[in-house]
Amino acid sequence: MMTIQKMTAKEVTKMVLNNEELFILDVRNESDFNDWRIEGNSVEIINIPYFDLLDDFNPALESIPDGKSVLVVCAKEGSSIFVAEQIAEAGRSHVSYLEGGMKSWSEYLEPVKVADLSGGGELYQFVRIGKGCLSYMVLSNGEAAIIDTSRMIDQYEQFMQEKGAKLLHTIDTHLHADHISGGRALAQKYGATYYLPPKDATEVTFDYEKLEEGKDIYVGNETIKVQPIYSPGHTIGSTSFIIDSKYLLTGDILFVESIGRPDLAGLAEDWVGDLRETLYSRYRDLAEELIVLPAHFGKVTELGERGLVSGRLGALYKENPGLNIQDEGEFRKTVTENLPPQPNSYQEIRQTNMGKITPNEEEQREMEIGPNRCAVHDK
Amino acid sequence: MNSDKILDAKGLACPMPIVRTKKSIAELESGQVLEVHATDKGAKNDLAAWAKSTGNELLSHAEENGVYKFWIKKA
Numbered sequence: 001m002m003t004i005q006k007m008t009a010k011e012v013t014k015m016v017l018n019n020e021e022l023f024i025l026d027v028r029n030e031s032d033f034n035d036w037r038i039e040g041n042s043v044e045i046i047n048i049p050y051f052d053l054l055d056d057f058n059p060a061l062e063s064i065p066d067g068k069s070v071l072v073v074c075a076k077e078g079s080s081i082f083v084a085e086q087i088a089e090a091g092r093s094h095v096s097y098l099e100g101g102m103k104s105w106s107e108y109l110e111p112v113k114v115a116d117l118s119g120g121g122e123l124y125q126f127v128r129i130g131k132g133c134l135s136y137m138v139l140s141n142g143e144a145a146i147i148d149t150s151r152m153i154d155q156y157e158q159f160m161q162e163k164g165a166k167l168l169h170t171i172d173t174h175l176h177a178d179h180i181s182g183g184r185a186l187a188q189k190y191g192a193t194y195y196l197p198p199k200d201a202t203e204v205t206f207d208y209e210k211l212e213e214g215k216d217i218y219v220g221n222e223t224i225k226v227q228p229i230y231s232p233g234h235t236i237g238s239t240s241f242i243i244d245s246k247y248l249l250t251g252d253i254l255f256v257e258s259i260g261r262p263d264l265a266g267l268a269e270d271w272v273g274d275l276r277e278t279l280y281s282r283y284r285d286l287a288e289e290l291i292v293l294p295a296h297f298g299k300v301t302e303l304g305e306r307g308l309v310s311g312r313l314g315a316l317y318k319e320n321p322g323l324n325i326q327d328e329g330e331f332r333k334t335v336t337e338n339l340p341p342q343p344n345s346y347q348e349i350r351q352t353n354m355g356k357i358t359p360n361e362e363e364q365r366e367m368e369i370g371p372n373r374c375a376v377h378d379k
Numbered sequence: 380m381n382s383d384k385i386l387d388a389k390g391l392a393c394p395m396p397i398v399r400t401k402k403s404i405a406e407l408e409s410g411q412v413l414e415v416h417a418t419d420k421g422a423k424n425d426l427a428a429w430a431k432s433t434g435n436e437l438l439s440h441a442e443e444n445g446v447y448k449f450w451i452k453k454a
Contacts, residue, residue, distance in 0.1 A: 029428035051397045051429040075421045079394040366420065 002082040005096040007071055009108035013129050016040035016300070017110070017307040025060060026073045027053070027083050028102070036370045037071065038105060038130070039300045048081040057086050057212075069094030076101040087329070104258045105130035114293065117244045119221035122260060124159075125293060127307045132297050132372045133179050134309055135349045136249060138222070141221025145169040146186065147226075147241065147249055148295045151364060152190070153182040165353060167192045169217055171226070173251030173295060174238040175200035177264040177350050178343035178372040180364050184208075184355075197230075197237030205355035211239050231282055233275025234260035236267070240283075246329050248290040248313060253278055254295045256302045256311045258375035259322030261339055264346055268336045276331055279323060288314030298375045323377060344370040380439055380450050382443040383407060389418045389446060394423035396422045397429050400451070404435060407453045412438065423447055 015022050019042040026033050037045060046063055051222070053060050060083065062291065064070050070087065072095070073082040080097040088095045098105065108130060114123040121140030128134070129151055136147040137156065144165040148155055160167060170183035174197060184206060187194035195217070198210045200260040201347040218224040229240045234252040238260075241249040252260040259279060262271035290313040297309045304310065317323050325331040343349070345367040351357045352364070386403045389398040392416040396417045403413050415426065423440065426449050430437040441448045 029424050029426065032424060049425075049428060049432070050394050051401075051425060052432055054394075054398065054401055074393065078392045082394050290447060 004081070004088050005094075006099045008094045008099050008106040009130070010110070012038065012071070012105070013108060013110050013307075015210060015334050016043060016129065016379065017303065023064065024069045024071045024072060025063065025083070025087075027079050028074050028123070032075065033103075036102075038102075047054060050083050051075065052054075053083060053086075057090065060087060061090055061092070066091065069096070071096050073098045073105075074101050076103055079158055080308040092129060100377045101132070101255060102369070106156050107365075109135070109152060111159055114247065114291075114308060114310065119244070121220055121244075123243060123247060125310075126306060127154070127303070127309065128179075129303075129307070131179065131368065131370075134259050134295050135294070136293065138219045138226065138243060139163055139165050142166060143168050145171060145217065145219045145226065146183070147171045148173055148176070148251065149181055149183040149186055151368065152187040156186065166190070167224075168219060169193050169210065171195040171217065171241075172353075173240065173249065174235040175265070175346055175350060175353055176252075178296075178347040178374050179368050181353050197235075199232070200235050200237030201354075203354050203356070211237075213239075217296040226282060228265045229282070231278040233262055233271055233278045236271060236274070237362075238278075241367065242286075242290070245291055246285075246289075246291060248286065249293045249295075250283075251295045252290060252374045253317065254283065254320075254359055255296055255298065255375050256292065256309060256316065257320060258298055259320070259335070260374060261376045262335055263339060264342060264374070265350070272332050272335055275335060276328065284317070288312065288317070292316055296374050298372075339376060340373050343373045344368070363369065380414070381412065382450060383411040385416065387416050388422070389416050391417065391421055391451050393421050393425065397425055401425065401433075404451065404453050408410045411453050413451045413453065414444060415451065418450070420447070422449075425448070426451070438442050 008361040022043045024045040027048045029049050033047040072080040072084040084095050109126040112125045124137045126135045144167050149170050170187045172183050184194050193209045195211045196208045211232045227242045231240045262268045262275050292311050350371045436452040438450040
């Protein structure tokens, strides 16, 4: 009997980032597939629901190009094993399935080094490739700070352990609506300080440290200064950071190929003005040489070398469509009308991040399934 | 809702709820109703899509204490 292999989300991520050819048979139902799937420049993916293969397996076999290896993917993994085994039994070789299915895909974080910092520290971007979320870790002199921590805190813990770093701060640029923050849980576990913008935290049920403009946060060597800049628009409290006078962490205000949407906290009309002011005036006053590091990407085309998502601020002012809408009325229309669907469970996610509800781990996973959709152009 | 047969698929993970549903439906006459109980959350979208693709009719569904119930009328 032919055997099937198991592939982890990490292995699939490496293949996507290295532009290795990958043929995927996604056996989830059509609506889940259309909503969200594995993407990559060298990924070829087709969808045949597993329940359409129960009587007649030929459509699956006919769909796989001769001699090609195939990765079968489903929601959790059960159905992909079931289908992969039948493909292998039909005599095909190089058949694998995604361990943990799309759930694992949604949760894997790939650490990508952004740069060495001038004080001897390091800056890492954690790419949550399956959901398009980006978080950051500043390391210096055995100390660490994490910005926009995702829910899967064990992956940061493991990384800090490898780096021999102690956690001092977790910081959220804003109250997130597309994913559950791990910032509070991780800070609690290590006696670190959890920072939030006070204007986003008026309803939170826990203690936190206020992020305030001009109030620097230090990690390791004093030279690594985390300098907050108040930049409302996506939420009223949204705050950006400049690290090492070189890196601008924009949260969900400015992305590489799009801009943040102002509607997820229910106040699109009120915040359009703030969003425009931040993007067309406050950021304009910053140095063009700053490297923008956002909290999301929308398309895999935004992934650069090794998976890094970044762009020079000056270049974004030339190329990003969201920064090139001169007419104010037109801008208002773009960010309030015809927006993409809102992220899955976004209201429950905001409530969870405020500490108002405490869903269990399985419920939290379910709430986060699907893409982030925090940008106005994520159609 | 009345049903002609009840399938207990609680505790089963994908693809088994659908595999069992398909088998149970095959044992019914056209127009009869199968009631399915499942605990796998994924079963909800999958059963609806399966019913659509096979022509059987998903009459109704409900959730009670973590158990998903479906009523499917055989085509």
